[in-house]
Amino acid sequence: MFDNLSDKLDKAFHILKGHGKITEVNVAETLKEVRRALLDADVNFKIAKDFTNRVKENALGQNVLTTLQPGQLMVKIVKDELVELMGGDAAGINLSGNPSVILMSGLQGSGKTTFSGKLANFLKTKKNKKPLLVACDIYRPAAINQLHVVGDQIGVEVYSEPENKNPVQIAQNAIAHAKQNGFNVVIVDTAGRLAIDEQMMNEIAEVHKAIQPQETLFVVDSMTGQDAVNTAKAFNDRLNFDGVVLTKLDGDTRGGAAITIKSVVNKPIKFIGTGEKMDAIDVFYPDRMADRILGMGDVISLVERAQEQYDEEEARKLQKKIAKNEFGFDDFLSQIQQVKKMGSMKDLVGMIPGVGKALKDVEIEDDAFKHIEAIIHSMTPAERSRPAVLDAKRKMRIAKGSGTDIQQVNQLLKQFDQMSKMMKMMQGTKGKNLMRMMGQMKGMGLK
Incomplete structure (x- = not known):
């Protein structure tokens, strides 16, 4: 980034x-x-x-x-x-309505439909909301299908009327449906075009006027740079939106749109898209982004992501296993899964001060754990729980089954042994302090 x-x-x-x-x-x-x-x-x-x-x-x-x-x-x-x-302070999203109506706008190909799903998932999982996605793109049947696929992925209902060619009517009917069925957020995905045209602007202006959304967001592909800024200005002149969403920020090596869009349209960047997965969405914090641009990392975001995956009950169970010397490869695999849930490896490395700069020429793949997982999956349940039984014959079988070599198997076993010893040392006072520290972090304002 x-x-x-x-x-x-x-x-x-x-x-x-x-x-x-x-x-x-x-x-x-x-x-x-x-x-x-x-x-x-x-x-x-x-x-x-x-x-x-x-x-x-x-x-x-x-x-x-x-x-x-x-x-x-x-x-x-x-x-x-x-x-x-870039805007000073982070800007929140207005969820004051009952239901709160969020209107999505932007050009075709900006990632609007995907982001609508990401936002619904964010509000459902982080804000405890019950969102309804609304398909108001009357021109592309594929857009309606795409939104239904996205909705199924995240377990959010999608409202659509494939035969209706009136987006104002569809949006109004969807809001009525939301009121009757207990949805407290309505996210309206509108039609985009390959370029700004009068028909498109009139249509979205009509939808905006009819449903009076609490929040109107303009979604733009950050990789288009100054084009993104110019498009945002044209939309804002007509729609007077409330905030900007920058998608594909993970692939943007330049950063022009993120740096200048606020000063041109005088509207805050509210969210950023940082990957393809449905949880690859972040609230935009100008101070954290400035730190990352200047190679200072972003420890607060890293801690927040770690906390989201931190399970106190699981941590206690793990602590007991370590104390009894029962920490096995199944537990190790579980820890890897938690790290993977935090986001792309390249993104995580960039959040650690100094590390992103030091590894700038190193290609960091998201499947960095692939061979480790393959080796563990090639073990029997007994071998995973008691690594000490792994003799030369078993190691050869595991290497063959995982598509790796004996050196990689031995290297993993060595790393696992060192980690087990370190975790054992962390028991007692140090371990309790660590648990207490994680508990305190969870209770801080880092939510």
Whole structure:
């Protein structure tokens, strides 16, 4: 995510770090490189120029030239300005209606239908809501089918009238259906086009006027850069939406749309799509995104994801097994599954401060655990629960059955043995402290 921009900003700050004494010339040179990095990231020239001018004013105002660590102070100033440019504080979603109506808008191919499903899943699992998805794309039969497939995936009902060609009527009927059947959120997926046209704008404006949604979201593909920003402006001029959703952010190496869309339409980015899975949705936090752009990681998001998978009861059972020396490969497999549920490996690595930058040239695959799982699945239940029984003959059979070699099997057994010893050491006071710390984290405002 934003790899190119992060690399170029990092190089820009190296100009300051390489000097014992900082001059206005050094600062100007650094800011020139920052501006160039923003332009390469597909940020509008005027926005990039205004940004570096503000950074320069703040830098001179905070006496960067005389500070002991000018490089660090410059990074902080740039970070603060980036946060402001992307919206300052995180913007919530308005769920005040009964039911709350959310209207989705955007061009065809922006990921609108998929995101409607992700949002429904998010509201169902994280906000304890009962959402209803509404298929209002009257032009593409495939769009109605797609929404039904998405609804089945996440266990959310989809309202559609395939024969009805009046989107206003469909939306109104869906809201009436929601009221009668106890749905408290209605997400209306509308038709998109390959380009902005008058018919499309009139149609969505009519739907908007008829259903008076609490929340109107504009969904846009972040990888289209300045085109995304221009499209957002055209929609906002007509629809006056409440917030932006940036999809496909995991594949965006530049970041121009995320950085500039707020300053152009003066509407916050509310959500981001970070992958294909139905749980690949995040609330947009400008400060966390600025940290990631500047290679500082995003520990808070990492902790939040870990907490979502943390099961106190399971942790207690695991602790008892470790205490009795009964920790086996089935338990190890369970831990791997929990890590996988947290998201893509590349995304998780990028959240750890310093690690993302250190591994920037390393290809991190989402199936990083594939061979480990294959080895464990090739073991018998008895072998999984008592790894000590694994002799040379059994190892050969497991290697053959898992499509790996004997070295990989031995390496896994060695890693497992080291981990078991470490977990055993964590028992007693240290283990209790860890459990208590996880419990406290769960009770903090990191929800």
